[in-house]
Amino acid sequence: MYDTYMSPILVTGANGxxxxxxxxxxxxxxxxxxxxDLDTPFDFTDRQTWGVFEGxxxxxxxxxxxxxxxxxxxxxxxxxxxxxxxxxxxxxxxQGAEHNKVVPHAKIEAWLRESGLTWTFVRPSFFMxxxxxxxxxxxxxxxxxxxxxxxxxxxxVAAHDVAAVATAALxxxxxxxxxxxxxxxxxxxTYTQVAEILTTTLGxxxxxxxxxxVRYFVHATRTLGLPMPMxxxxxxxxxxxxxxxxxxxxxxxxxxxxxxxxDFTEWAHDxxxxxx
Numbered sequence: 001m002y003d004t005y006m007s008p009i010l011v012t013g014a015n016g017x018x019x020x021x022x023x024x025x026x027x028x029x030x031x032x033x034x035x036x037d038l039d040t041p042f043d044f045t046d047r048q049t050w051g052v053f054e055g056x057x058x059x060x061x062x063x064x065x066x067x068x069x070x071x072x073x074x075x076x077x078x079x080x081x082x083x084x085x086x087x088x089x090x091x092x093x094x095q096g097a098e099h100n101k102v103v104p105h106a107k108i109e110a111w112l113r114e115s116g117l118t119w120t121f122v123r124p125s126f127f128m129x130x131x132x133x134x135x136x137x138x139x140x141x142x143x144x145x146x147x148x149x150x151x152x153x154x155x156x157v158a159a160h161d162v163a164a165v166a167t168a169a170l171x172x173x174x175x176x177x178x179x180x181x182x183x184x185x186x187x188x189x190t191y192t193q194v195a196e197i198l199t200t201t202l203g204x205x206x207x208x209x210x211x212x213x214v215r216y217f218v219h220a221t222r223t224l225g226l227p228m229p230m231x232x233x234x235x236x237x238x239x240x241x242x243x244x245x246x247x248x249x250x251x252x253x254x255x256x257x258x259x260x261x262x263d264f265t266e267w268a269h270d271x272x273x274x275x276x
Contacts, residue, residue, distance in 0.1 A: 013062025021163035
C-alpha cells in the first residue's frame with residue numbers, strides 16, 4: 001500500500017499513451033503526482049528545467065522518441081535526478097531490450113544498472129495502440145498495415161495493461177526493485193492475423209502487404225511523417241519481429257496486477273471507431 005507521507009511520484013511522458021494512464025492510476029489511488037511535462041515545464045536536454053527532480057524519490061521514466069543519443073541527451077538529466085535525491089526509477093523500456101543493443105532503451109538500462117539507484121524495467125511487447133495512433137491512417141485511409149515484420153509473430157499488449165504494471169512498481173518500489181517485467185497480451189499474432197481480425201471488426205478488407213525495411217522506412221518518413229531517428233528505431237523493432245524474436249509471451253500482467261491482459265480482438269472492437 002502506498003504511504004501518503006511519501007514524496008510525490010514524478011511521471012515523465014505524462015501526455016503519452018502510457019504516462020497519461022499511469023498518472024491517472026496514481027491519482028485514483030490517492031498518490032500525489034508531479035507530471036514533468038504538464039504540471040511544470042521540463043526538457044531532458046534543458047538544465048534549466050531539472051529542478052523538477054527536487055523532492056522526488058520515485059520517478060517514471062519515458063524516453064522521448066526524438067532522443068536517440070542517450071549519452072548526450074538523456075543521461076545528464078538522470079545524473080541530475082540522482083543528485084537531487086531520486087532513489088528509484090521505473091523505466092518504460094521494450095521487450096528484448098536486454099538482447100537488442102541497437103535500441104536506445106538498452107543504453108538507459110545499462111546506465112541504471114550501474115547508477116547505484118534501484119530500478120524496475122517495464123519491457124512491454126508491441127503496443128496495440130501503435131495501430132490506433134502511428135499506423136491509424138494506413139488502416140483508416142489505405143486499408144493496409146504497412147510494417148516490415150514479415151511473417152513474424154508479435155505478442156501485442158494493450159497500453160492500460162502496461163500502465164497497470166508500471167503503476168504497481170511505482171507505488172511499491174521495494175517489492176519491484178531490480179525486477180524486469182515484460183507485459184504481453186495473451187496471444188502472439190502475425191500481422192496477417194491482425195489484418196484478418198481488423199477485416200472482421202471493421203467489415204471491410206484490410207491488407208498486410210509485407211513490405212521490406214526500405215519501403216517501410218520511406219513510407220514512415222514521407223507518408224507518416226516520422227522523424228528519421230524514430231523511423232530507424234521502429235525499423236529495428238519490426239526487424240526483431242521479422243526474425244521471430246517478438247513472440248515471447250509472459251504472465252507478468254497477471255502476476256503483477258492479479259488480472260488477465262486484454263486480447264487483441266477485444267481491444268480492436270473497443271477501438272474500431274479510430275479506423276472508420
